[in-house]
Amino acid sequence: MKKGVLNLLKxxxxxxxxxxxxxxxxxxxxFLAGLMITASHQVDSKVLQIAKATKELQAVRSEFVSxxxxxxxxxxxxxxxxxxxxxxxxxxxxxxxxxxxxxDE
Numbered sequence: 678m679k680k681g682v683l684n685l686l687k688x689x690x691x692x693x694x695x696x697x698x699x700x701x702x703x704x705x706x707x708f709l710a711g712l713m714i715t716a717s718h719q720v721d722s723k724v725l726q727i728a729k730a731t732k733e734l735q736a737v738r739s740e741f742v743s744x745x746x747x748x749x750x751x752x753x754x755x756x757x758x759x760x761x762x763x764x765x766x767x768x769x770x771x772x773x774x775x776x777x778x779x780x781d782e
Contacts (some may be wrong), residue, residue: 684686691699750756 691703761767
């Protein structure tokens, strides 16, 4: 047992006869490790992009809400009447009269 661990630490299994199988397996393991590292970096970058997009979405939504509130305030009838009074246009004193047109047939 002690000799096997010592040989493993020294790396003698890499220089013995018939090591081609070992080298192929080691290269395969390194390839898989590199693939795993690359995939994890790509996932991390996607997570950062999603976080950035979420912050931008929140900013756009809050801007939308504030602009919608401003528009609702400006659309109020009293606000429109006040703005028109500055230009000399006043609301009518009398209610509008309804005109009914009858057809002769």
